[in-house]
Amino acid sequence: MFQPKIPTMPRPSGLVTPPAVVQPTTITPGTPAPAPAAAPAPSRPVVQLTPGTAVALVGAGTAVVLVVGTVLVSLLLAVAVTSASVAVCAVVLRSLIASDAKRR
Numbered sequence: 001m002f003q004p005k006i007p008t009m010p011r012p013s014g015l016v017t018p019p020a021v022v023q024p025t026t027i028t029p030g031t032p033a034p035a036p037a038a039a040p041a042p043s044r045p046v047v048q049l050t051p052g053t054a055v056a057l058v059g060a061g062t063a064v065v066l067v068v069g070t071v072l073v074s075l076l077l078a079v080a081v082t083s084a085s086v087a088v089c090a091v092v093l094r095s096l097i098a099s100d101a102k103r104r
Helices: 051-103
Strands: none
Touching: none
């Protein structure tokens, strides 16, 4: 089950023919090809910005900024609380080790 399976190369079947030799050809100047006609530009729908859509866009942007700001502040607060608790644990351990060393 856990043994690697090594793929095997298939053996060639039948006769193998050598590749054909390509002979170089000369290029003779001729008449230039006609230029292609310009394709018409595809019609795209025009977006009209009305006062209602402008207010909606501003509201959506404000909501996104507030949500992202809340997430970043909560992450920063989590890091601050964690570092404070680690500092308190370090002080307590240092105190315990120091008091144990004084008793001996």
